[in-house]
Amino acid sequence: MSEKTTNPRRRGPMGHGPAMSGEKAKDFKGTLKKLLHYLGSYKITMVIVMVIAALATIFMIVGPKILGEATTVLFEGLMNLIAQNGKGFDFDKIARILLFLLGLYIVSAACNLVQGFLMTGISNKIAYKLRKEIEEKVHKLPLSYYDTRPYGEVLSLVTNDVDVLQQxxxxxxxQVITSLTQLxxxxxxxxxxxxxxxxVALLILPISMLFIMVVIKYSQKYFRQQQDYLGHVNGHIEEMYGAHTIVKAYNGEARSVAQFNELNDSLYNSAWRSQFLSGLMMPIMSFISNIGYVLITILGGFYAAQGTITIGDIQAFIQYVRSFNQPIQSISQISNTMQMTMAAAERVFAFLExxxxxxxxxxxLSTENLKGEVWFAHVNFGYTPDKTIINDFTAVVKPGQKVAIVGPTGAGKTTMIKLLMRYYDVTxxxxxxxxxxxxxxxxxxLRGLFGMVLQDTWLYHASLKDNIRYGKQDATDEEIxxxxxxxxxxxxIHTLPxxxxxxxxxxxxxxxxGQKQLLTIARAILADPQILILDEATSSVDTRTEISIQKAMDNLMKGKTSFVIAHRLSTIRDADMILVMDHGDxxxxxxxxxxxxxNGFYAKLYQSQFEDSDA
Structure with a gap:
């Protein structure tokens, strides 16, 4: 668009990013509730996953007890040999115990495989649903949303944040089901x-839980900051790559790198703090667990000496004690993962809301059979409530008229076109x-009534034929x-291979x-709309091509209401009406x-162009 000064667009290559401290307080419980709502669509599958995961864990838990029985049988056989009472090792019983134990482990592994398959399907479906909702939301948000945010931050929602949720x-x-069942x-x-x-073993539990709560309290804000700063970094990188030529032309590499380093340092510091705090959990938990393990070993030896418990029970208990720390450690790891997941989910849900x-x-109302008469009735508008840039704009455009809108940069010409197409609503x-x-x-x-050829061309990664057909999806090759x-x-086009x-x-x-501009003009011609909008449509072509295009555009505009925004006033001499704008009026x-x-404002604009060209 030509009216850069009338629109608070997103920051340019040398601009400053959005304030990083402006994030509102996060609602962990509220976000969890919303996430559970998405999981609620798969209630039956989730119940099956929980049951299977619990069974797999139970089978694993019983293992040490059964193995302890084998140890007891083996120990009794050894004692019999020492006592020389004619009895030896009962290998048949040991074999039956071990085979039964092997069967339990196989069933447990199969259950883990099934629940993993089911849960992967659920997480992928939820990620698919979220990406679909984000895509739909993108088209429902007002243009003002994108005018104030870097595109990279929106892309980060679809890539980084949804990926975090999916993984x-x-x-x-x-792990929650498994850890609770194990515990x-x-x-x-x-x-x-x-x-x-x-x-004695349970003495370590309150100490461990206390430590987890302290770490969660301090790590949550750093995990949230990590996701926020990651979005800022992505936004900056996307913007710099998109404007790479401009950055090079104005020697902005150093400033771009400095800004990237500032954003990257913020990301590094938040990531370092969050990972450091989460990394403290494992060594301290292991230290607490080892203290408890030593105490239990001493007490177990004492009871074994008194004959209160068997050797196999001691072995099984020691295994349980050592395994007892695993679900606690898993819960601590889950808490870290949960913080990161909730931070990502909050950003996604905030966007969707x-x-x-x-x-x-x-x-x-139907737009069929409209003649194309356009009335601007006392239009007022401002991009922000405190600044009005269009003041009492009033004009009547009759069907088939060619209307030119001229004025200096920032007068509000392109803004009027945005209002006409309802990119914004009038104030x-x-x-x-x-x-x-x-x-x-x-x-x-409404927008189907219009055909637009803008100064800023838009083409996408496809064939030239498909780019022209964008104006009319069902067009035949002959029409193209x-x-x-x-x-x-x-x-x-025929000169291309x-x-x-x-x-x-x-x-x-x-x-x-210039060739891009010609393709967008062909797209507008193919669409054959009732109302045409030409925003400096020939600004990027040479004078000779402009004359040819002007003839084609004149034929296209016959019988159609046309709005032409022009800086070169020589191109709109034949307009049926010229609206001269200055500061929104x-x-x-x-x-x-x-x-x-x-001999007023327009005459001075017109004459100044010839003075500039003479100079």
Whole structure:
């Protein structure tokens, strides 16, 4: 768009990023509730996963007890040999115990495989659903949302944040079930062997839980900051790559690198703190667990010497004690993963809850058979509430008229076009088509009335044919060829090795700016709209090509209402009406000859162009 100064667009290559301290307080419980709502769509599968995970854990928990029985049988056989009472090792019983134990482990492994398969499917479906909702939300948000945010931050939601959710949901859900089952199961098995030793083992539990709570309290904010700063870094990188040529042209590399280093340092510091705090958990938990293990070993030896418990029970209990720390450590790891997951989820849900455009009316009017008469009735508008840039704009455009909107940069020319297409809604007044308020139409139907050729071209990674067809999806190849000829682009296309099937790269940098403009003009010609909007449509082509295009555009505009935004006033001499704007107001109105005769603002603009060219 040509009106850069009238729109608080997103920051440029040398601009400053959004304030990092402006994030509102996060709601962990609220975010968890929303995430559980998504999981609620898979209740039956989740129940199956929980049951299978619990069974797999139970089978593993019983293992040490059964293995202890084998140890006891083996120890009794050894004692029999020492006593020489005629009895030896009962290898058959040992074999039966070990085979049964092997069967339990195989069943447990199979259960883990099944629950992992099911949970992976759930996490992938939720990630798919979130990406789909983000994609739909992107098209429902007002343009003002993107004017104030770097595109990279929105892309970070789809990539980094949803990926974090997808990867961690599987781990969190299964580990929570497994850890809780292990914690309960190990306690039951330990008390079944010796309640005195179990009480000693439990002394480490409150100490461990206290430490976990302290770490969670301090690490949460750093995990949240890590996700926020990651979005800022991605936004900066995306912006710098998108404007790489401008950065190079203005020697902005050093400033860009300095800004990146500032953002990256913030990301590093938050990531370092969050990972450091989470990294403290394992060594301290291991230290606490080892103290408890030593105490239990001493007490177990004492009871074994008294004959209160068997050797196999001591072995099983020691295994349970050592394993008892695993679910506690897993819970601590899950808490870290949960912090990161909730931080990512909060950003996603915050985006999905952004205020959308006002909905289309339920009883929307049809746009069929409209003649194209446009009324601007006392229009007032400002991008921000405290600054109005369009003041009492009033004009009537009759069907089929060619209307030129001229004025200095920042006068509000392109802003009026945005209001006409309802990219923004007017603050006061109304815009009417055939005396019907444009708010009475659905946005898609309203915009279907318009064909646009902008100064900033937009082409995408596809063939030239597909880029032209974007204006009319069901167009035949013959219609595309005709539109290309009318736009004076057919000859250029035939010089390419693949002709109309030539593929544009991602930035469409393999053709010139003027050729891009010709393709967008061909797209507008193919669409054959009722109302045309031309925003410096020929600004990027040479004078000779401009004359040819002007003839094609004149034929295209016959019988259609046309709005032409122009800085080169020589191109709009034949306009039926020229609206001269300055600081959001219409200061003059009339034909080219009438305005020159007034010798006013328009005449000075017109004459200044010739003075500049003479200079």
């Amino acid at each position: 961690n949901l599987n781990q969190i859900s299964t 309960i199961g190990y306690l039951v098995m330990m008390f079944s062997i010796s309640w005195q030793m179990s009480l 952004e205020q959308e455009e006002t909905p289309d009316p339920v009883d929307a 006061q007044g109304a815009i009417l088509i055939d005396q019907l308020d444009i708010k009475q139409f659905k946005r898609n139907d 060829y005709a539109a290309a000829k009318a736009a004076q682009v057919d000859h250029f 693949d002709g109309y099937d030539s593929i544009l790269n991602e930035e469409a940098s393999n053709i010139s700016q 219409i200061v003059e109105k009339g034909t080219h000859e009438e305005l020159l005769a007034q």
